[in-house]
Amino acid sequence: MNRAKGPRPGPRLWGGGFSQRLDPVLEAFCESFSFDHRLLRADVAANRAWVAALAEADLLSAQEAARLDAALRAVGDEPPRAAPASPDAATFEDVHSYVEAELARRAGADLAGKLRTGRSRNDLVATDLRLWCREAIAALRQALADCVGGLAGLAERSGGLIVPGYTHLRRAQPILLAHQILAHAHRLMRDDERFQEAAGRLDECPLGSGALAGTTVPVDRQRLAGRLGFARPASNSLDAVSDRDFVADALYAAALAMVHLSQIAEDLILATAEELGWLALGDAAATGSSLMPQKKNPDVLELIRGKAGRVCGRLSGFLATLKGLPAAYNRDLQEDKEPLFDALDTTAASLRALAALLAHLRPVPERALSDEGDGLLATDLADYLVARGVPFARAHGLAGEAAARARRDGTTLLRLPLETLRSISPLFGEDVSGWLSAPRSIARRDREGGTAPERVAEDLGRVRSWAAARRAPGEVEAPDDPALPNGHGDVAPVRLRQASEDDLPPIESRIRYWSDRGVLLPLAGRELHAALPDFRVLSPSGDPSALLAFGSLRRYSPRLAEIRSLVVDDAQRGRGFGRRLIDHLLDEARAEGLRRVFVLTRAPEFFERLGFARVPRESLPEKVFVDCSLCARRDRCDEQALVKDLA
Known part of the structure; x- marks a missing residue:
């Protein structure tokens, strides 16, 4: 039987003892580059750290390490080259073979081949996936x-709108609509805790574990972990290469978050339905029917509800993959990436969709519960x-009799004659009508966590503060800054905001200007683009394109960050x-739970006035062995390291 030639195989990281190439059908079945190319940035970062470790171990010369690092930077700055469609085009088995092929093309095959010294794809992919997962969780x-x-x-827009609270999908007691909305907020806040815990458990570095038994290369694994922002190296090499608990953790956190999003979607679908109508869904957040012109469908919410099952399935499927695996690495673990990528992508997309939709919901006061409580009192x-001293069990029975009488008579408890109530219990007095209104009902539930307006207001304040401490800043006033003259004898307010894509060219230009003069480390291209979410910008309110100053917070681990690339326009100094x-x-760092923030600077007195303390550079291996080892001035550095403890 004749076989199609199939794509020409790209470079392999194995095969010296094989006399035949892999069957093309099996090769296509085994490849993972079609999806693990998403690990490219992580793979480049791990390889750069390994280059530095090999150089420290005197297995690479300084010149070789510099050439490899420059080539790796170039690979990371470009998107993966898509395999051409020609049948004879080269394919890549995985992202690791792609990176090595690119290194061979840029730095030569012999030098590129040294990168694998003392290292396996097993510890490399485990490291790459942790790095990717850490960013995705953030x-x-x-x-x-x-x-x-x-x-x-x-919740704030809902104000004092009172609606029926439901149990078993049956009307139960009056509550504030805001109380129900904030209940969902607390679910998502717990989801954040779960993701934070998952990030903490993945905070160890497998690199240097080899295929399963460890490495013979004399690398300092503590420093290696620090270079990549991990808190510690993995303690057991065999476990390190096969551990995918962190994937299961992330999938579980995502699955439960999607369950919560599905519950939110269901409640919003009901609240915007004509039968309830407490909320109105704006046209910008609804779709229509191809047949029925009057329809206004909550498709976004239905899709969120539907996608929850998909993410839950990713979790259960991956657990089934893990359950029968023997110790150490097995190729089954290639099946960790697609579930993880899809689940986290789907969760992120659903969160973005919900956040956008919430802005298009409007409370409808006309659909509030009547003051008489509509049978819920x-x-x-x-x-x-x-x-009045009646045991609750007995009071419950008497109130039930009254409720049954009201239903039979087609009225409400408030409108039952006092004589009728007294026929049930003589303890009912003329003041009973003062108890039987929806506003008074919710006002009495004034203990912590209750639906009383003052308690809901307190809860709203807590939830808003929680979100504000964690959200990337949009445009917010920076009132403590000196005002900026606007040329008319007045002053224009200055605004603090997150850097945008439009800010990339001026930020890159100014960083290049100062890095060319040895003041800042270089940061450009794809690397700068990836770091853009970490940048904050000050600009005049009337001219957001003008950059008065900018700087970024680079996270090395859940405990440590660096303030870097801090630039103030020359005309705005002072x-x-x-x-x-x-x-x-620093406020952002505190809100995230970071413990230490450091800087390297030639102006230590300025930072000391802000509470930073001088420390030896060597006490910051995360910085020294990631950036400093690559700096042209590393042997004659005159910058002072300073640290501020936030705990």
Whole structure:
């Protein structure tokens, strides 16, 4: 039987003892580059750290390490080259073979071949996936904070709107609509905790574990872990290469978050339905029917509800993959990436969709519960009797009789004649009508966590503060900064915001200007683009394109970050803009639970006035062995390291 030639295989990281190439059908079945190309940035980062470790172990010369690092930077700055469609085109088995092929093309095959010294794909892919997962979790936590903020905004817009609370999908007691909305916010806040815990458990570095038994290369694995922002190296090499608990953790956190999003979607579908109508769904967040012109469908919410099952399935499928695996690495673990990528992508997309939709919901006061409670005040009638010494069990029965009488007579408890109530219990007095209104019912539930307006207001404040502390800043006033003259004898307010794509060219230009003069480390291209979410910008309110100052907070681990790339426009020096940026970045670090923030600077006195303390550079291996080892001035550095402890 003749076989199609199939794509020409790209470079392999194995095969010296094989006399035949892999069958093309099997080769296509085994390849993973079609999806694990998403690990490219992580693979480049792990390889750069390994280059530095090999250089320290004297297995690479300084010149070789510099050439490899430059080539790796170039690979990371470009998107993966898509395999051409020609049948004879080269294919790549995985992202690791792609990176090595690119290194061979840029730095030569012999030098590229040294990169694999003492290292396996097993420890490399385990490291790459942790790095990718860490970034994805950070982005998901941001999206969660945006949703929590959106729910807080909807709760605030709902004000004092009273609606029926439901149990078993049956009307139960009066509550504030805001109380129900904030209940969903608390679910998402717990999801953030789960993602934070998952990030903490993946905070160890497998690199240097080899295929399963460890490495013979004399690398310092503590320093290696620090270079990549991990808290520690993995303790057991065999476990390190096969551990995918962190994938299961992330999938579980995503699955439960999607369950919560599905519950939110269901409640919003019901609340916007004509039968309830407490909320109105704006046209910008609804779709229509191809047949029925009057329809206004909540498709976005239905899709969120539907996608929850997809993410839950990813979790259950991956657990089934893990359950029968023997110790160490097995190729089954290639099946960790697609479930993880899809689940976290789907969760992130659903969070973004919900956050956008929440802005298009409007409370409808006309659909509020009537003051008479519409038959939902029987518990309040029982409470009235309890206040007069009746045991609750007995009061419950008497109130039930009254509720049955009201239903039979087609009226409400408030409108039952006093004689009727007294026929049930002589303890009912003329003041009973004062108990039987929806506003008084919710006002009495004033213990912590209750639906009383003052308690809901307190809860709203807590939820808003939680979200504000974690959300990336949009345009917010920076009132403590000196005002900026606007040319008319007046002053224009200055605004602090997150850097945008439009800011990339001026930020890159200014960083290049100062890095060419040895003041800042270079940061450009794809690397700068990837770091853009970490940048904060000060600009005049009337001219957001003008950059007065900018700086970023680079996270090395869940405990440590660096303030870097801090630039103040020459014409704006002395106005306090640098201090404002630093104060804000420190506030962000505190809100995230970071323990230490450091800087390297030639102006240590400025940072000392802000509470930083001088430390030896060597006490910051995360910095020294990631950036400093690659700096042209590393042997004659005159920058001072300073640290601020936030704990």
